[in-house]
């Protein structure tokens with residue numbers, strides 16, 4: 602597997618305040634990387650730098666060897682990177698299918714026909730388990746449905762790299778589990794590489810391959826979920842509370858993997 606993204610010395614200053622401070626990490630093709638950290642640690646800023654919503658103050662972001670730092674969001678999208686937003690803002694007067702078809706149309710890196718946009722939208726809706734019926738409106742969707750719609754809009758642009766921003770916010774426990782499984786399925790079925798930003802660590806740790814943990818704009822830990830969940834620096838920034846639930850999730854995952862391994866033998 603090749604390297605999809607290389608981030609080096611990436612820095613973002615707002616006036617005299619450094620929100621992201623010389624961070625660096627690699628992302629392998631097909632990987633799910635969790636970008637975690639407490640509120641205000643620099644996750645969204647990092648995300649916005651990769652997605653083109655903010656220009657870096659210094660450092661570099663390379664997509665398969667090509668510098669993308671400072672490109673516009675549209676240019677970044679056309680290179681195959683799609684993002685979701687923490688707070689979904691769909692066009693409320695349009696149907697679900699129309700919302701996703703618009704994303705497909707404007708996110709495509711070449712002119713596509715109306716029917717192709719609809720086809721891509723239907724595919725994205727199927728992947729996210731939303732109704733493909735062209736008459737269903739956005740109004741009836743709850744928090745979990747709106748998060749799925751966000752995901753469908755990003756997937757309709759046919760990305761190679763998906764940036765998922767706080768996919769769990771406002772969801773109950775069962776919905777969080779489903780959202781985590783959905784990202785895992787999308788990677789498995791479509792081979793899409795994923796960076797998943799979350800301030801809640803819990804359920805994320807069950808599906809990510811590796812984690813990068815931010816605090817005050819700096820990386821304080823990088824590694825496998827079970828490594829970072831037990832890292833004293835990570836436990837400290839999460840004040841032990843979330844870390845406990847993370848350790849439970851990671852323990853559950855290890856048990857599942859062990860059982861799966863045994864079944865495969």
Ligand SMILES: Nc1ncnc2c1ncn2[C@@H]1O[C@H](COP(=O)(O)OP(=O)(O)OP(=O)(O)O)[C@@H](O)[C@H]1O
Pocket residue numbers: 615618620638639640641642643644645646647800
């Ligand atoms: N446009 C801006 N101007 C000034 N400061 C900013 C700006 N955007 C973010 N910041 C500051 O940068 C720091 C990092 O913010 P960021 O939103 O990246 O954190 P986060 O880890 O995503 O937090 P959350 O989990 O709350 O979304 C915060 O102190 C924030 O107030």
